Amino acid sequence: MSEPKRLSAPVAPGGTIGILGGGQLGRMLSLAAARLGLKTHIFSDEADAPAYQVCDTHTHAAYGERTALETFAKRCDAITFEFENVPAETVAIVAALSPTSPGARALKTAQDRFEEKSFVARLGLTTPDFQAVDSEQSARAAFATIAGPAVLKTRRMGYDGKGQAKVTSADQAAQAYAAFRGAPCILERFVKFDYEASVIAARAIDGQFAAYDPPENIHENHILRRSIVPSRLSRRGIEKAVSLARAIADALDYVGVFAVELFVSGDALMVNEIAPRVHNSGHWTIDACLVSQFEQHIRAVAGWPLGHPGRHSNAVMENIIGEEAEHWPAYAARGAALHLYGKPEIRPGRKMGHFTKLTPLS
């Protein structure tokens, strides 16, 4: 496998950013790139991906199609992705032909919950206690070690609560493992916390770092419902949160925007998850900041200087989920910034859009 190609100079306006994935994140990345005079080329395995509607060029092909990937990569000046579960082989193919970020190390770490938590723990940061599980027997043993209610999660591919089960006994842990049909798992101690927050931050190729004010996040049915800035975090709490995010990004030699999801209890922060991409809890930055998380990511990937992450307003971002999208006329009349994702079909639990309300800085 060839070495990853490096960016020799910032991608100039008129250049093309390739994006693997064509969902709402790819779409909003595309819109942000356009503001900067950059074209986008979307690569997706979906026939009718929402991002196709706003990009300069798109390729509809499977993530395993080498020829399609190579043709795509040769036409792009830099490449990124909108989801962390891009196959490593896909990334290796495009990264050999066009500078691709974030890099393989960040992806590998974030794609596997056990790798991720082990990495976070090695940095000296706090996570819920965890144990790898690869058999019913080890599920029981892990439960005994953790000694309390826990959550069994598949190590790979879970999102929005998919591939997760809460367990309160060794038997349940073993049964949950069996239900995941032998997928490698991680058992995490079920932690109590006051609330959830996240750090959305960016790191540039030269190590420049910029974090947004961490939002407080409210989930319903394992799906993000609402993000609120400012959060309840104290000034000291914000500093700690941003500082741990920076430690993570530096250790991964990360390039681009990423999110660190946190459990907050008083002043104590626990790392729940790292998302190596723009993040739903950062959507409010489109309307409350001069430079959104999407533009910030494009800036990092294109080798541009990062923008200022300050916000001019307080914000509450709320997701529009599933059939709620049918109420678009009401949302349109609501006095909020409305964002609809152009998805051709409403499905239960599907993120169809969001809206952000702004209020003056408090």
Place this chain on the structure above:
Amino acid sequence: MSEPKRLSAPVAPGGTIGILGGGQLGRMLSLAAARLGLKTHIFSDEADAPAYQVCDTHTHAAYGERTALETFAKRCDAITFEFENVPAETVAIVAALSPTSPGARALKTAQDRFEEKSFVARLGLTTPDFQAVDSEQSARAAFATIAGPAVLKTRRMGYDGKGQAKVTSADQAAQAYAAFRGAPCILERFVKFDYEASVIAARAIDGQFAAYDPPENIHENHILRRSIVPSRLSRRGIEKAVSLARAIADALDYVGVFAVELFVSGDALMVNEIAPRVHNSGHWTIDACLVSQFEQHIRAVAGWPLGHPGRHSNAVMENIIGEEAEHWPAYAARGAALHLYGKPEIRPGRKMGHFTKLTPLS
């Protein structure tokens, strides 16, 4: 000629807005439509129009190609344009097949400076004194009537100072007319004023009206250099400006965003020009308002309720003109919201982008 088609219901997300013209205004309209989950179809006679890069579909054809126009119109749920000099015949063809706004009356009025000023005067609003000119003789007579320094302008197709000449004698007026090769002209008294301002406002199909805070505009070489909000207008001046804009929109049964350019002297306002479209002096609304002029226009054209036009910040918008675009790395590092238009070629006087600086509300 068929009657213009009317919008029977708001265009739902997933629908398509057709835009005649593919420059930066069409591009920013396209980006705004995408936020609302609407697709755009750009129709332009340019081979490499900047808006093609961000739309769902584009048609490259002359504005006189009936078949291309009809095919385009049938695929769109509503149609608008980014420039006022669309041939009346073009508008009539598409308007018969798909609801098109603003309508023919607004276009006809704004396309001809003499029609426009006569219309404004009939509303009882103040404009610089003006006279139609259609011969060297009438140029001399007009100069005598106006009795003072004046500007001879072609009645049609001028922008950014093109088709204008300042004249200080009857002879000069006649010579300027001759230089415009017999194009119908208007002679306008050259007025002194303290500064220029503009009202950017929107009117919906049902008459709902929303105006942004009027910016103060600074021109250099007849091209807009900078727009500043708040302007120097007093509270009373703002009320007068917004009220005259509303009178204009109501009289034209206008649908969409429009601009009224004003000369301001103390508390006195003079109407300089009406632009029946989104306007350069409203670009700051992208970054300083919840709903930009581009989204507002799409909302009006699509039959949606207008958004709230309030601003959350003070703003200074500055154009990036011609070869200034070569300094994009400096603009990117400047702590402002940067917008580059994806134009393939830098030309003198060409609007290549803009940037907006925000400061807290004063």
